[in-house]
Amino acid sequence: MDKRELGAFLRSRRERLRPQDVGLPSGPRRRTPGLRREETAVLAHISTEYYVRLEQGRAPRPSAEVLAGIAGALRLTDAESDHLHVLAGTAPTRTRLHRRDVRPSILALLERLPRTAGFVVSAAFEVLAWNDLAAALMEDFAQLAPEDRNLARRAFPGPEHSDTPLYGISDAAEFRHQVVMKLHATLARYPTDPAVTGLVDELRDTSPDFARLWERRDVQPAPMLTKTFRHPAVGDVTVDCDTLTLTDRDQHLVLYSAPPGSPGAEALALLNVLGAQASDHLY
Known part of the structure; x- marks a missing residue:
């Protein structure tokens, strides 16, 4: 699990979304771009505290169910969702070194x-x-x-x-x-x-x-x-x-x-x- 990169990836995906993209009212003027952390947590059906810790790189490894909820909340594509699982350490990884020998x-x-x-x-x-x-x-x-x-x-x-x-x-x-x-x-x-x-x-x-x-x-x-x-x-x-x-x-x-x-x-x-x-x- 790459906690630092996982948190940065979640933050980058959250900040690209607008409230109206996920069916939320835009409300008053926002100081930061994208969804708020608490809004993301509600959409993902997890606690705000846990989501904040994920973005800060302080949370334990999330389960596949939690990751699926976050992927849905952030409207991730299939490729982005796969990348999320790799960062969280819940997807199979290849050998430590990439291969250079050609068949x-x-x-x-x-x-x-x-x-x-x-x-x-x-x-x-x-x-x-x-x-x-x-x-x-x-x-x-x-x-x-x-x-x-x-x-x-x-x-x-x-x-x-x-x-x-x-x-x-x-x-x-x-x-x-x-x-x-x-x-x-x-x-x-x-x-x-x-x-x-x-x-x-x-x-x-x-x-x-x-x-x-x-x-x-x-x-x-x-x-x-x-x-x-x-x-x-x-x-x-x-x-x-x-x-x-x-x-x-x-x-x-x-x-x-x-x-x-x-x-x-x-x-x-x-x-x-x-x-x-x-x-x-x-x-």
């Missing part, structure tokens, strides 16, 4: 994919494996040290690398928000993994944007269905974006493809010919 069958699949850029990322956004077209579209990850293959670091490079481009993608702001949301969930699953905790601490210290988004404690990213890369060698490359979850290792296989005959497909075909050297000196 051999996935490595083989990457090489067999026709006209598709594909790569595998860990729960902490480390690029673990990739095919040639992904290297040509993004960068040649083989030329980077393992710690520099992290897409979260690429998204929030810190002030000394603030001019580092994020592969020219059209949805950079949305991607950064998604990174923060997913890292919140990753930290809840691996609270003692030094690679995860160290990454989060580093980004909070070096990136004001990351720190600001982190305090929002959003945990349900919107799916990214299409993405446009502004590639210096071939111009704009618009692709379909599909992410497949590899549940046994808590990894994701990301695939960028384009419909046959589309400008995006033609650009990918050209990149396939040019190879990774097309972007080696550009990113």
Whole structure:
């Protein structure tokens, strides 16, 4: 049970709600945003004292029934409710360290994919494996040290690398928000993994944007269905974006493809010919 993070998450969800969102009168002007603690407690069918202690990180582990009541009171989504249970220690957790070894069958699949850029990322956004077209579209990850293959670091490079481009993608702001949301969930699953905790601490210290988004404690990213890369060698490359979850290792296989005959497909075909050297000196 992560008492401190559980309390902060509850507070952030409570403060985003308005009384009218849960069927309560707005009443006189309020000094703080969102629902009052006593209102949340009434809606969750628990005592105000106990709810206050939960937000302050002083309460014992709540039962599944109490968490369900709080989730209903705060109008949590399924993803937020799952996150609440993980923080409270009432949901199954994975091994202490997140996995970085990629299944051999996935490595083989990457090489067999026709006209598709594909790569595998860990729960902490480390690029673990990739095919040639992904290297040509993004960068040649083989030329980077393992710690520099992290897409979260690429998204929030810190002030000394603030001019580092994020592969020219059209949805950079949305991607950064998604990174923060997913890292919140990753930290809840691996609270003692030094690679995860160290990454989060580093980004909070070096990136004001990351720190600001982190305090929002959003945990349900919107799916990214299409993405446009502004590639210096071939111009704009618009692709379909599909992410497949590899549940046994808590990894994701990301695939960028384009419909046959589309400008995006033609650009990918050209990149396939040019190879990774097309972007080696550009990113």
